[in-house]
Amino acid sequence: MAIEFEITFNATKGINWPCVLVLSNDKPLGSYTVTDEKSTIVFEVNNFENLSNNLAIVYFNKNESETIVKNGKIVQDQSLELVKIRADGILLESWFWTDNYYYPDYFEGYLKNVSDAPKKIMSQLHWHFPGKFVITELPDCNNFWQWYKKQRTDRVLAELIDPTGQIKNNYNSITDEDRLLLAELKEILLYV
Amino acid sequence: MFKKVALVTLPSQELERPPAAPAVLGGICRDLGVDYDVFDINLQLARNLTQTDFNEASDYWRTTHDRPLSNQVLKEFNRTIEHIISQNYDLIGISVFSRFSTRAAKLFCELIRSKTNIIIVAGGQGCTTPWSDMKFGDWLLHKKLINHVAWGDSEELWKHWLTGNFSVAGTDSIPPIQLTNLDNIPPADFTKLNPWNYFYNQVPGIYLTASRGCVRKCTFCDVPNRWPKYRYRSGASMANEMFLHYKQTGVQIFQFTDSVINGNLREFRSLNENIIRVKEENKGFNPRWLSQFNIRKAKDMPEEMYELMAESGGKMLIVGVEHASWDVRKHMGKEFNDEDLDHHIRMCARHGIQNVFLMFIGYPTETAEDHKKQLEFLDYYQKYMYSGTIAMIRWGYTGSIDRGSLLESKNLGFDLVPEFPNLKLEHLEDQEEDWIYGRNWINLDNPNLTLRERLIRRVQVHEHSAKLGYPITKGTEELKILKIIAEQLLAGNKEKPNRSLLISAEEH
Numbered sequence: 166m167a168i169e170f171e172i173t174f175n176a177t178k179g180i181n182w183p184c185v186l187v188l189s190n191d192k193p194l195g196s197y198t199v200t201d202e203k204s205t206i207v208f209e210v211n212n213f214e215n216l217s218n219n220l221a222i223v224y225f226n227k228n229e230s231e232t233i234v235k236n237g238k239i240v241q242d243q244s245l246e247l248v249k250i251r252a253d254g255i256l257l258e259s260w261f262w263t264d265n266y267y268y269p270d271y272f273e274g275y276l277k278n279v280s281d282a283p284k285k286i287m288s289q290l291h292w293h294f295p296g297k298f299v300i301t302e303l304p305d306c307n308n309f310w311q312w313y314k315k316q317r318t319d320r321v322l323a324e325l326i327d328p329t330g331q332i333k334n335n336y337n338s339i340t341d342e343d344r345l346l347l348a349e350l351k352e353i354l355l356y357v
Numbered sequence: 358m359f360k361k362v363a364l365v366t367l368p369s370q371e372l373e374r375p376p377a378a379p380a381v382l383g384g385i386c387r388d389l390g391v392d393y394d395v396f397d398i399n400l401q402l403a404r405n406l407t408q409t410d411f412n413e414a415s416d417y418w419r420t421t422h423d424r425p426l427s428n429q430v431l432k433e434f435n436r437t438i439e440h441i442i443s444q445n446y447d448l449i450g451i452s453v454f455s456r457f458s459t460r461a462a463k464l465f466c467e468l469i470r471s472k473t474n475i476i477i478v479a480g481g482q483g484c485t486t487p488w489s490d491m492k493f494g495d496w497l498l499h500k501k502l503i504n505h506v507a508w509g510d511s512e513e514l515w516k517h518w519l520t521g522n523f524s525v526a527g528t529d530s531i532p533p534i535q536l537t538n539l540d541n542i543p544p545a546d547f548t549k550l551n552p553w554n555y556f557y558n559q560v561p562g563i564y565l566t567a568s569r570g571c572v573r574k575c576t577f578c579d580v581p582n583r584w585p586k587y588r589y590r591s592g593a594s595m596a597n598e599m600f601l602h603y604k605q606t607g608v609q610i611f612q613f614t615d616s617v618i619n620g621n622l623r624e625f626r627s628l629n630e631n632i633i634r635v636k637e638e639n640k641g642f643n644p645r646w647l648s649q650f651n652i653r654k655a656k657d658m659p660e661e662m663y664e665l666m667a668e669s670g671g672k673m674l675i676v677g678v679e680h681a682s683w684d685v686r687k688h689m690g691k692e693f694n695d696e697d698l699d700h701h702i703r704m705c706a707r708h709g710i711q712n713v714f715l716m717f718i719g720y721p722t723e724t725a726e727d728h729k730k731q732l733e734f735l736d737y738y739q740k741y742m743y744s745g746t747i748a749m750i751r752w753g754y755t756g757s758i759d760r761g762s763l764l765e766s767k768n769l770g771f772d773l774v775p776e777f778p779n780l781k782l783e784h785l786e787d788q789e790e791d792w793i794y795g796r797n798w799i800n801l802d803n804p805n806l807t808l809r810e811r812l813i814r815r816v817q818v819h820e821h822s823a824k825l826g827y828p829i830t831k832g833t834e835e836l837k838i839l840k841i842i843a844e845q846l847l848a849g850n851k852e853k854p855n856r857s858l859l860i861s862a863e864e865h
Contacts, residue, residue, distance in 0.1 A: 255744040256709035310743035314826065317745055326556045329403050329411050332373060335749060335830040339823035346836035350816055353843040357809045 166306045167211035171251040172222065174199045174206075179231030179243030188221040189213070196225075199245060213306040220300045222247070227295040229272050246291040247298065252309070258317055262300060263288045269296035358520050362386055362393040363446040365437075367461035369418040370399050370454050373557055375550035377564035377614055378452035378481060381542070383550075385515050388543035394444070395549045396437050398461070403556070405433055419457045420837045426464070438469045448476050448519075451503070453483030459493050466502035478518060480507030487760065498529065509533025509583070510569070512542045539569065539590045544598050552608050560645075562610025563602055567595045567628060572620040573651065575677070575690045576769060577717060579761035580616045587620045592627030596635045603642050610672075613648035622657060632669040643670070650674035652693040655700035660707070667708035673748065674710060676701075679717040681734030682727035689720065690763075702741055711748040713830065718818055719756030719811030721764070721771060721800040728814050732821050742827050749830040752818055754839060755796060755811035772801040776808055780849035782842050796842060812843055 176183050176199040186196045189210045197206040210220065224245050231243035250257050267289035271282050275294070292298070304312040318336055327333050334340065364379040379395045386393040403411055406429055414430050441449065449469070453462045462479065469477065484494030484506055491499065494506035507514050509527045513536060517525040527533035536542075545565065552561035570584030602608050619625040636642050646669070652658075663671075680686050683694050693701070705712055718731075741747045758764045764773070776799040796808055819836070822829060 251707070253740065254703065255706040255741070255746065258709070258745075310740050311826070314743040314745070321558060325558045328408060328556070329372065329415075330408050331412070331415065332556055332558075334833065336828050337832075338826050338828055340833060343819075343823070343833050343836055346833070346840055347816060347820060350812070350836065350840050350843055353840070353847055354809060354812055354816070357843065357847050
């Protein structure tokens with residue numbers, strides 16, 4: 166089973182538009198130029214076969230010449246911002262990408278001035294340096310949607326205030342009490 | 358003019374947000390300069406009882422009367438009543454939200470009436486519950502537990518009542534008149550019902566009303582009977598009120614109480630555009646809204662409309678899909694065919710809008726083939742359940758024939774008769790259940806759909822959806838009630854069902 170991903174960006178042009186390479190478990194799936202008119206890239210993943218898989222977006226074509234400065238002011242700068250991700254045409258909740266890290270590949274000149282620049286930044290979605298954004302710990306393709314449901318439900322339940330337990334029950338498919346009631350109902354219906 | 362009013366709301370109601378009725382009536386009090394306080398006994402019980410006691414009390418209000426109410430609940434009721442009496446209110450207004458609030462309203466009225474002669478008034482949809490051969494509100498009047506009852510829209514009436522005028526439309530035996538202009542109602546007041554005290558998810562919210570009535574006349578529904586005309590507020594006024602509540606209380610979730618938010622597409626667009634406008638004008642205001650929603654023809658709801666909804670904060674739609682079979686939906690009076698339904702689900706998925714699907718098992722024309730489609734539908738859309746697009750499903754009871762619906766009027770071209778003429782089904786004392794959730798019927802044109810068969814199908818959809826992982830809302834409560842019905846069916850069935858009726862049905 167394959168999953169079709171659609172990733173939408175906000176792109177700004179320097180001299181060139183930003184380019185990205187998509188890797189699925191380190192296997193290149195394709196390289197794309199992102200423009201303001203073509204801001205969504207679409208690709209299919211079918212090699213999530215491990216217990217834990219990853220999807221990486223490598224922003225590779227930015228260099229210092231993509232930042233155009235006039236009179237000490239930046240007038241044009243290539244950059245890329247991850248806006249949303251869909252899977253199989255379904256918009257995913259933002260935790261799917263915001264809980265992950267961007268690994269910037271700083272310019273040498275920048276590192277000279279900021280020697281302690283972080284090697285990885287969580288939830289960094291707007292990229293001014295080339296680098297790699299990695300979405301990790303994804304399940305195998307066959308269990309993707311079951312996993313997604315569990316993740317989103319756990320997140321809701323973790324923040325829900327409900328001393329009665331009744332609101333939490335709405336997120337259940339079935340409780341032990343329901344199973345018992347169904348069995349009793351079926352038993353009664355045998356004799357009706 | 359009354360000077361000091363106590364507004365009382367009772368269990369059982371949802372606890373995610375403060376109840377709407379006291380906020381609406383409170384807004385009118387504030388507008389007229391009348392001092393008032395709100396007593397939400399539902400919240401009080403949830404806060405002060407143990408989870409077990411609270412849930413046992415919920416069973417008492419909602420599902421069965423075979424266990425007595427605990428002393429702890431009575432203590433809480435008496436504590437509030439003593440407090441109300443001590444504060445010298447000159448008017449007590451009781452909101453009877455639904456039929457599930459009737460037992461609490463009865464208890465409250467009996468307790469308070471035994472201690473004071475203050476004027477007590479009641480209103481709310483629960484007052485129309487069939488009760489001992491009359492409506493619950495009439496029964497309260499008849500027993501002299503209240504002084505007046507409100508029928509229908511109560512905003513206009515409430516203004517008059519506050520001045521001491523109890524001779525207006527909608528009072529006691531005077532028929533109600535539907536409000537024509539919802540924009541004239543003063544903004545609701547949630548300052549005395551702190552939304553932060555309720556059991557919200559991440560951000561607190563409130564209920565608001567953008568429209569009343571419905572543009573469709575589904576055969577099973579009593580809304581066209583309650584509100585003959587579809588009336589709506591202007592998008593600008595609604596959006597401004599949402600912002601007002603955000604400023605006053607910090608709420609960002611707005612659940613519309615509407616029967617259908619998109620009854621008029623032009624106005625619905627205006628509502629969305631106005632919310633977006635107010636959002637853009639006010640940083641920090643990031644509203645998300647929920648509402649009942651009508652699935653329309655795909656051509657009337659292009660993708661751009663779903664985009665607009667998502668941008669304005671459309672978070673969750675509560676939709677009466679009712680049945681997977683287009684034949685059944687057609688008979689119900691629904692306009693969306695299978696392609697329209699599919700379009701709706703895919704567009705919601707594409708733009709991150711969740712749905713609660715309300716379903717109807719055992720509609721009078723439902724065949725075995727229709728039922729099979731219902732089960733297949735669950736498999737087909739499983740991915741959309743995983744994604745949260747179908748966030749919850751509510752199966753309801755079985756073939757419900759509500760008072761005031763077209764089904765009850767029996768003018769739909771098929772012959773509905775009681776299946777067991779002497780069988781009375783009920784689960785709460787005094788409530789005439791056969792007509793609230795009419796169950797003891799058979800369609801002589803579809804004789805295989807007996808009550809037993811409907812119960813079997815109801816069990817099957819529950820089991821199948823649970824197996825696939827669908828979150829089922831109100832599942833436990835509904836199964837409890839269905840079990841009571843099945844038990845009563847078994848007990849009443851000792852003399853055997855009306856076989857002659859069934860035989861004649863088969864010949865029909």
